[in-house]
Amino acid sequence: xxxxxxxxxxxxxxxxxxxxxxxxxxxxxxxxxxxxxxxxxxxxxxxxxxxxxxxxxxxxxxxxxxxxxxxxxxxxxxxxxxxxxxxxxxxxxxxxxxxxxxxxxxxxxxxxxxxxxxxxxxxxxxxxxxxxxxxxxxxxxxxxxxxxxxxxxxxxxxxxxxxxxxxxxxxxxxxxxxxxxxxxxxxxxxxxxxxxxxxxxxxxxxxxxxxxxxxxxxxxxxxxxxxxxxxxxxxxxxxxxxxxxxxxxxxxxxxxxxxxxxxxxxxxxxxxxxxxxxxxxxxxxxxxxxxxxxxxxxxxxxxxxxxxxxxxxxxxxxxxxxxxxxxxxxxxxxxxxxxxxxxxxxxxxxxxxxxxxxxxxxxxxxxxxxxxxxxxxxxxxxxxxxxxxxxxxx
Numbered sequence: 001x002x003x004x005x006x007x008x009x010x011x012x013x014x015x016x017x018x019x020x021x022x023x024x025x026x027x028x029x030x031x032x033x034x035x036x037x038x039x040x041x042x043x044x045x046x047x048x049x050x051x052x053x054x055x056x057x058x059x060x061x062x063x064x065x066x067x068x069x070x071x072x073x074x075x076x077x078x079x080x081x082x083x084x085x086x087x088x089x090x091x092x093x094x095x096x097x098x099x100x101x102x103x104x105x106x107x108x109x110x111x112x113x114x115x116x117x118x119x120x121x122x123x124x125x126x127x128x129x130x131x132x133x134x135x136x137x138x139x140x141x142x143x144x145x146x147x148x149x150x151x152x153x154x155x156x157x158x159x160x161x162x163x164x165x166x167x168x169x170x171x172x173x174x175x176x177x178x179x180x181x182x183x184x185x186x187x188x189x190x191x192x193x194x195x196x197x198x199x200x201x202x203x204x205x206x207x208x209x210x211x212x213x214x215x216x217x218x219x220x221x222x223x224x225x226x227x228x229x230x231x232x233x234x235x236x237x238x239x240x241x242x243x244x245x246x247x248x249x250x251x252x253x254x255x256x257x258x259x260x261x262x263x264x265x266x267x268x269x270x271x272x273x274x275x276x277x278x279x280x281x282x283x284x285x286x287x288x289x290x291x292x293x294x295x296x297x298x299x300x301x302x303x304x305x306x307x308x309x310x311x312x313x314x315x316x317x318x319x320x321x322x323x324x325x326x327x328x329x330x331x332x333x334x335x336x337x338x339x340x341x342x343x344x345x346x347x348x349x350x351x352x353x354x355x356x357x358x359x360x361x362x363x364x365x366x367x368x369x370x371x372x373x374x375x376x377x378x379x380x381x382x383x384x385x386x387x388x389x390x391x392x393x394x
Contacts, residue, residue: 007079024088030042033050034124035125061077067106068121093124102118106118133163144189165214168205172196175193189237194223203218208366
């Protein structure tokens with residue numbers, strides 16, 4: 001215990017000295033710390049915070065030091081999380097490199113793949129995107145048709161991916177391709193990596209109802225991918241793909257747990273006002289906000305307990321579907337409540353009658369509707385929970 005206490009004091013001192021003041025405020029949309037070759041840091045502190053944490057290994061605290069991590073134990077990692085929360089520090093780095101392909105490579109990658117990609121992920125040098133969904137293969141992902149044909153030391157890849165998050169910003173893609181069309185659909189799939197600057201890769205952003213374009217179509221026309229970029233085994237990509245989906249669902253589920261719910265309360269005080277006792281004036285909305293706050297807190301504690309009960313480095317299992325389902329429901333519910341609190345100020349799209357924060361909240365509410373689809377629909381998650389967690393008969 002003394003060692004953990006000493007570690008806590010060390011981390012606390014380091015954070016106090018190295019975390020810039022602006023990195024202790026709510027994150028702005030244009031200050032997303034995704035890194036990558038195309039990074040444009042609107043706030044210089046975003047880059048400073050990333051570089052300082054990367055040097056210390058705090059962008060990927062539990063990864064081995066040889067790959068850019070800090071090699072922290074489970075208890076040390078929890079201390080770091082707590083201390084960053086104490087000062088409201090922003091994450092120094094976000095993205096699929098940390099939450100998805102990095103953990104998958106740690107488990108399934110070759111030594112050469114780990115040495116090439118993991119340190120770059122830890123330093124925020126590469127932005128990754130995911131090539132999974134296709135126009136005819138969404139929830140039934142295993143029916144994908146993008147083909148990879150062997151040609152000497154390479155694969156020649158042809159096909160189309162859709163809903164490719166951040167592809168217009170990404171440097172590399174991890175991608176599921178079909179390498180055996182005669183095998184059952186869950187077999188004959190391989191998992192490959194390629195640079196987005198490879199000839200034949202074309203990206204077209206998709207404009208959403210929110211007015212933003214976080215998703216893209218990605219066209220692959222005779223894209224040459226070295227066989228050295230095959231992860232795990234030929235025709236065994238579904239194994240890697242399923243594990244990576246569990247990491248993705250854990251990441252998406254995190255948007256709903258342990259959030260700072262003062263935003264809801266502050267909005268209510270601003271738009272509804274308080275009564276003589278200082279409580280939110282609308283009793284019905286006050287009760288809904290309180291219920292959301294209690295559920296958020298309970299969910300945050302549940303996810304924390306799950307982490308603490310698992311061995312360090314264990315990959316997520318079927319319970320990731322529980323976190324994904326409930327976390328997205330919490331996030332959707334939060335934005336529904338925000339709009340209820342804001343009233344008519346929540347229906348603006350442009351104009352002087354609306355503050356920028358109000359317009360951003362409206363767009364965020366529209367964006368939140370995709371939470372129940374991305375990373376596997378809520379219906380898919382409920383099926384997984386029923387079969388693999390509750391053990392119900394099919």
